[in-house]
Amino acid sequence: MKRFLLLWAFVALTACRVERVVEDPVVECNRTKSVTVVRIAALRDSTVVDLELRNLPGNWVRLSSRTVLRGGTTGEESPLLRADEFPLDEKVTLNRTGLRRVRLVFGAVSRHDSTVDLLEPDGYRIEGIRLEAVRRPAGKLRCRIEGEVVDRPQSSLLLLYAFTESGSQMSDPEALIPIREGRFTYDLDLDTPDYYQLVFADEEMRGSFLPVGFIADACGVRMTLYPEDEGLERNRIGGGALNDELDGYQARLRRLSEPYGRAMDSLYRISAAFIPEAQRLVDCMADRSISAERRREASRRYMQLFRSGEAYGPEFRRLMAGQQTAQRRYLDSLLAGEPTLPRLVLLAEAIVRKRGEAYKPLFEQRYATAFADHPLVRFCAERLAAETVREGMPYVDFSAPDLDGKERRVSELVAGKRLFLLDFWASWCGPCRRSAMALIPIYGQYADRGFTVVGIARERHSTDAMRRAVEKDGYPWINLVELDDRGGLWARYGRYGAAGFQVLVDGEGRILRFDPEPDELRRLLSERLTR
Template structure:
């Protein structure tokens, strides 16, 4: 009898351990419908599509993912094809230790995707209901060509990056169509309500996600107000990876004329670590963040070659940083062909978080003109604007 009782106790203990382990993992069960995608990718909102955190293969219309999650986070789920095209619709999913069932439809019907399971996913679904409708409305406006004006779209898609034309259209308030303006006004109110919810619920990781999302969609942020909410959230989640990301983004979004540049260290093509400040000290410098897959970035970089040649012996330098994926083979081949004359560094797979530090994690690149004291003179200047600055300061 005593032996029998011991067996019952042992069985009960094992059952409790197994149940505990089951609850301590994130288990995604996925099904794809009407699409031949070979994988789905999960991307953090501050990562580039070419650098997905997780890629899950699709086999016979099914996919599965199992992992223990230390810190729940929000991920954007895309079709695997988006990794190559760098665009596509996404469905938000919170990875948390729970059973999560996902149905993924074709790109044309991505709004029909479903995510079921986990308290965070349930919470986000409730908060995001109005924004979800908004997303469908925006997609419809874009398909109909009723969101942005044709003039602005032409300027935006111009490989030579017609900055003056775009600036002119902005000043004339000719970026959005009347329907686009009405949509933006409605969207602004919904995003404001989501941030208000985050402010009132700082103990939820969903709030932290909404906070990051809000920073990412804005060109200019209220630094003091943003930092105040950051302090609340980071205090509630002291060991969460969002803390470093949020701080980087707040500082990066603050970059503008009159502010100090943000220093970093990145390897050159030989793997030697190079610190930006040591290369530009005492010089007027152009920091060129670009990528071999970013055509507008390449066009802007090319336009700077004559400026560099005219002023390189007068106290001007250019430091290029290429954002590349997997290896530097494509970058090396590109530079051998183009023979750009300035120093090149590389941020491979976002390892050095340079784009994040400059507040542009989802962008191909950016140009930052910096004076001899380390103060930013201009962000995304044209070659002519750089030349004008150099004529004033170096001549």
């Protein structure tokens, strides 16, 4: 009997090591929001991975037959054997849900691997898929986020961001929260109550999204979320005194804005919101029968008008000013009261909307003291510092590695130059690269007269794509790299969500222009470098 029990224990232990099944496994890094792992089963003779593939309804998804699993410890690769009821290497159009579930069967992975990477050639990478259930380390408090989604068949995933990270294109979500049968649940561990936002993945794919903000604390939060066009009015967010307080403030701000919003919407409906030139540009950008180059030119000109405040007509500007005044008066009275976390949230949102300068004394004297160690205070301080970076002010000097990994300081690279241009770009940003290539002939003409360019590429995870872009585009100047926003360089210039921008600086280190057009740049160089 004893011998039998020992044999049974050995068989059971061996089976446990080989046969591992995990629902919603923990993933260290998912570099795409269009593919998520629902289940993984590491069996003796195969590994079964259940995926959710998503895109906008009517768009397509595709899986390569060359997709592999790679062991996190051994590095051994398990080939894809088959996909159940899914055609590999073909475009599969999605229905109105924008979701397709698929089961992939790979070869067996080694029992020595506790994680695997799911790798598609030239496609998505999901790294560190845990082959055992993981007990997440608990912070000082746990917030349960749960809710239901109404009338959104196209929404199958929510992205969770800390507010302090949500403005950066490099920021990965804190979590990917699946929506199943219209419901979602997630346990968030954190050290202190903080402000978070949920974003529907399908809205982010479309490039226009309405974040759902809430304060995470031990009380948890319960939500009912509606479609984007009616979310502000109908969304319900409850859970604890902090969220109740914040919801009351936000409801008051919405009521103050409503009459102005209705009037502005009526101007949009009759095409009277913009000045005639801006309206023609808007119509041109929307007309797919017009060439892509003409639409890009219309977009550039429209952005010039928008940034200068000249795009809207006088009546629309009057309504905007009235709305801002009504909100500002309420915020002024509110923020002047006792500092609370919900009021700090409103202050942080005002600073994000470039209204921080007026609130800087109040922030420094009261909120920075009351919440000295809170992430929102550090966030606000960084944003306020970035607001001082403008034309006529000193540029922000910094160090960043070049493609050989050597740290280089901008001030040393431009020493002795009469003018220089900082070109912030990214390999994945087409407009950035076109703007950089337009600099090449200008650089060639003025490089020996005291002008230079320093490029800084904002890259994700590796420099591989950047190296290919530099070689293909042929930039003759040095390029530095900002990998995963480690240096916070975009934030230092107040360009949090931007892919790229340019800064022209004089020999004394003062900013002359942001984003000069090529003709304007040539004029400035000609005027200043021929004296």
